[in-house]
Amino acid sequence: MKEKFFYRDLKLGILGGGQLGRMLLQAAIDFNLQTCVLDPDPLSPCRYFGQALQIGDFRSYQDVKEFGKNLDIITIEIEQVNTQALYELEAEGVKVYPQPYIIEIIQDKGLQKLYYQKLNIPTAPFRLLEEGEPLTRHLDFFPAVQKTRKMGYDGKGVHFLETEQDILNAFREPSVLEKKIEIQTELSLIGARNPKGETRLFPPIQMVFHPTAHLVEYLFSPAQVSNTILQYTAEIVNALLDSLKIVGLLAVEFLIDKEDKVWVNEMAPRPHNSGHHTIKANFTSQFEQRLRAILNLPLGSTELKSPSVLVNILGEPGANGIPFYLGLEDALKIDGVHIHLYGKTLVKPLRKMGHITVQDTTLEKALEKARLVKELLKVIHL
Amino acid sequence: MKEKFFYRDLKLGILGGGQLGRMLLQAAIDFNLQTCVLDPDPLSPCRYFGQALQIGDFRSYQDVKEFGKNLDIITIEIEQVNTQALYELEAEGVKVYPQPYIIEIIQDKGLQKLYYQKLNIPTAPFRLLEEGEPLTRHLDFFPAVQKTRKMGYDGKGVHFLETEQDILNAFREPSVLEKKIEIQTELSLIGARNPKGETRLFPPIQMVFHPTAHLVEYLFSPAQVSNTILQYTAEIVNALLDSLKIVGLLAVEFLIDKEDKVWVNEMAPRPHNSGHHTIKANFTSQFEQRLRAILNLPLGSTELKSPSVLVNILGEPGANGIPFYLGLEDALKIDGVHIHLYGKTLVKPLRKMGHITVQDTTLEKALEKARLVKELLKVIHL
Numbered sequence: 001m002k003e004k005f006f007y008r009d010l011k012l013g014i015l016g017g018g019q020l021g022r023m024l025l026q027a028a029i030d031f032n033l034q035t036c037v038l039d040p041d042p043l044s045p046c047r048y049f050g051q052a053l054q055i056g057d058f059r060s061y062q063d064v065k066e067f068g069k070n071l072d073i074i075t076i077e078i079e080q081v082n083t084q085a086l087y088e089l090e091a092e093g094v095k096v097y098p099q100p101y102i103i104e105i106i107q108d109k110g111l112q113k114l115y116y117q118k119l120n121i122p123t124a125p126f127r128l129l130e131e132g133e134p135l136t137r138h139l140d141f142f143p144a145v146q147k148t149r150k151m152g153y154d155g156k157g158v159h160f161l162e163t164e165q166d167i168l169n170a171f172r173e174p175s176v177l178e179k180k181i182e183i184q185t186e187l188s189l190i191g192a193r194n195p196k197g198e199t200r201l202f203p204p205i206q207m208v209f210h211p212t213a214h215l216v217e218y219l220f221s222p223a224q225v226s227n228t229i230l231q232y233t234a235e236i237v238n239a240l241l242d243s244l245k246i247v248g249l250l251a252v253e254f255l256i257d258k259e260d261k262v263w264v265n266e267m268a269p270r271p272h273n274s275g276h277h278t279i280k281a282n283f284t285s286q287f288e289q290r291l292r293a294i295l296n297l298p299l300g301s302t303e304l305k306s307p308s309v310l311v312n313i314l315g316e317p318g319a320n321g322i323p324f325y326l327g328l329e330d331a332l333k334i335d336g337v338h339i340h341l342y343g344k345t346l347v348k349p350l351r352k353m354g355h356i357t358v359q360d361t362t363l364e365k366a367l368e369k370a371r372l373v374k375e376l377l378k379v380i381h382l
Numbered sequence: 383m384k385e386k387f388f389y390r391d392l393k394l395g396i397l398g399g400g401q402l403g404r405m406l407l408q409a410a411i412d413f414n415l416q417t418c419v420l421d422p423d424p425l426s427p428c429r430y431f432g433q434a435l436q437i438g439d440f441r442s443y444q445d446v447k448e449f450g451k452n453l454d455i456i457t458i459e460i461e462q463v464n465t466q467a468l469y470e471l472e473a474e475g476v477k478v479y480p481q482p483y484i485i486e487i488i489q490d491k492g493l494q495k496l497y498y499q500k501l502n503i504p505t506a507p508f509r510l511l512e513e514g515e516p517l518t519r520h521l522d523f524f525p526a527v528q529k530t531r532k533m534g535y536d537g538k539g540v541h542f543l544e545t546e547q548d549i550l551n552a553f554r555e556p557s558v559l560e561k562k563i564e565i566q567t568e569l570s571l572i573g574a575r576n577p578k579g580e581t582r583l584f585p586p587i588q589m590v591f592h593p594t595a596h597l598v599e600y601l602f603s604p605a606q607v608s609n610t611i612l613q614y615t616a617e618i619v620n621a622l623l624d625s626l627k628i629v630g631l632l633a634v635e636f637l638i639d640k641e642d643k644v645w646v647n648e649m650a651p652r653p654h655n656s657g658h659h660t661i662k663a664n665f666t667s668q669f670e671q672r673l674r675a676i677l678n679l680p681l682g683s684t685e686l687k688s689p690s691v692l693v694n695i696l697g698e699p700g701a702n703g704i705p706f707y708l709g710l711e712d713a714l715k716i717d718g719v720h721i722h723l724y725g726k727t728l729v730k731p732l733r734k735m736g737h738i739t740v741q742d743t744t745l746e747k748a749l750e751k752a753r754l755v756k757e758l759l760k761v762i763h764l
Contacts, residue, residue, distance in 0.1 A: 007707065007723050026411050029404070029430060032723040048411060051432035283718050283741060292714070301717035305687040305741070325389065332674070335683035336665050341389050341414040359665060
């Protein structure tokens with residue numbers, strides 16, 4: 001096969017047309033990369049790129065197979081894709097990054113837990129539950145968190161079990177039952193690996209969760225934790241990058257308990273919500289880094305240029321319709337505030353509509369501005 | 383008229399589909415702005431945005447009029463546009479930023495010089511020459527620079543006159559004859575102004591020119607000149623922003639002579655090649671700033687996050703065909719190097735094919751890396 005050049009004749013396809021795809025396409029402009037996207041929704045955030053969006057279902061064998069046949073590289077922005085088609089495309093010579101066997105592990109939280117166990121990576125003690133298995137058998141394991149093995153995201157598919165009473169709303173699907181960790185803080189580390197085996201990690205990110213919604217509310221970098229924790233979490237991410245031999249990005253979420261013990265919560269083989277500040281705040285963004293990785297280019301410096309805080313712009317409770325961004329102008333008045341809208345046509349309660357990156361010379365100043373932004377900006381419908 | 387929201391139903395049109403339009407569209411994604419572009423070349427850099435590109439001539443009255451009739455705001459990425467159509471569209475309620483009277487001043491280097499004179503802004507002594515006016519009449523003014531009043535850019539339309547011999551190649555078009563300034567250094571300052579009258583300047587940029595091509599070879603920010611010069615040039619830009627009442631960006635190029643005297647060379651009412659590093663190195667990029675200005679949003683902080691150097695990626699002598707970027711991978715190995723390709727389908731000698739931004743903790747380190755990048759990266763045809 002004739003050598004192809006990324007800036008000229010190489011074709012990259014993305015499964016999924018959400019905001020992660022949108023920001024990946026935005027980064028791809030700098031590399032003059034030819035891109036296309038598969039998504040069932042003609043109004044998905046990637047519609048912004050017009051011709052690049054092809055309508056079809058990334059969960060369908062037929063649609064993925066058809067979409068991939070003239071591509072050089074396929075990547076994903078969501079894990080719930082048809083892996084059978086991806087295995088076949090890979091066998092036919094299309095590069096699939098992350099590799100299908102990694103997508104399969106990530107699609108199933110049970111397989112993820114077994115993988116951590118195999119590598120001796122600390123993760124909350126767990127039991128795998130069959131479909132419909134009565135939770136009464138596992139009262140000895142409470143307080144616990146039940147997670148459906150498949151299709152969970154953004155707090156969906158997660159159920160907390162403290163008392164016998166909570167069993168009433170438990171999931172019947174195959175699930176993972178995890179011992180509840182008494183969380184002190186949560187960290188995210190994003191690493192990259194290219195086919196040559198070169199790896200690089202972004203500076204760690206500390207997450208602050210929404211008090212009720214199991215959804216990240218804001219996060220900041222650099223994380224304010226001990227060097228011991230920083231070093232240990234970095235070792236774990238490097239071990240995962242090497243053992244998975246992933247090509248692309250791997251985002252790993254860590255729970256730190258009240259005794260400073262580190263536990264892997266979960267991982268994602270793609271750009272991650274916790275890394276969106278890298279677009280503005282780091283020498284290389286997570287989206288550019290992913291492109292460098294899958295194009296087998298040298299990985300870029302991940303250094304932070306300034307402390308930064310990322311605020312998710314979420315739909316307000318009760319919002320349901322065409323979005324209106326209340327307080328947006330006031331938020332933009334604050335120096336060092338950058339808005340990034342995802343172009344979603346409808347706002348719903350807690351839906352991620354965009355994000356704001358706040359940068360300043362010190363983390364304290366950036367956090368103060370971020371709190372102000374959160375007070376000012378509300379997404380309602382109008 | 384019903385109020386429109388930029389992220390929802392407002393429509394922005396851009397006259398010109400080159401790299402400046404391309405980077406403006408890239409910035410517009412964050413604001414979810416609906417954009418379209420008018421350019422005669424279906425292969426122009428803005429073709430990347432597919433449906434956004436409309437084929438037509440921005441110099442044609444008919445094409446501009448037709449293009450503008452359903453838009454809310456029109457802006458330009460090149461000055462050589464049909465202003466008659468823009469005046470009419472403005473009268474019909476379309477916002478035209480920069481305003482047509484400003485575009486007319488900029489289109490004509492003679493009017494520009496007269497404008498500086500009127501405001502008592504220092505600019506090289508000059509004479510306005512009629513079409514075909516014999517240069518023999520102006521030997522007393524030598525050494526001088528002859529510039530055609532219209533259509534010059536990137537060193538085209540500029541002719542140096544040292545001796546009588548040089549008259550042979552002089553332009554016959556209406557032109558400006560300027561006294562030659564003994565240049566010590568060149569600066570660029572980019573300012574922004576929104577309809578509310580709010581203004582902001584980017585930190586000054588120092589330019590280093592190609593030894594033979596009258597084209598910027600690389601530039602860096604912050605500029606290494608005295609505070610007196612910094613203050614004086616900033617005053618001039620503010621005076622121009624206010625007196626023009628421009629909405630959008632104004633880039634002003636300054637010559638500093640060997641006695642530290644400051645002279646305005648020329649200005650451009652749009653994003654400027656000297657400001658491309660702001661995408662990576664400043665809190666707000668010149669492209670985002672321009673969008674904020676024309677959307678009447680608060681202007682963003684222009685602070686530099688790190689010293690930075692911008693290297694233009696130019697076609698090599700003799701290059702003529704499909705571009706091949708020799709040494710690109712080696713350049714990308716250097717930490718803090720970001721490439722930005724414009725997607726031009728053909729390379730020609732000295733054609734701007736893209737740019738590289740180099741960032742580091744000190745200007746010295748960034749300059750050293752930039753020199754290395756310039757040695758490594760060559761655009762040839764293949």
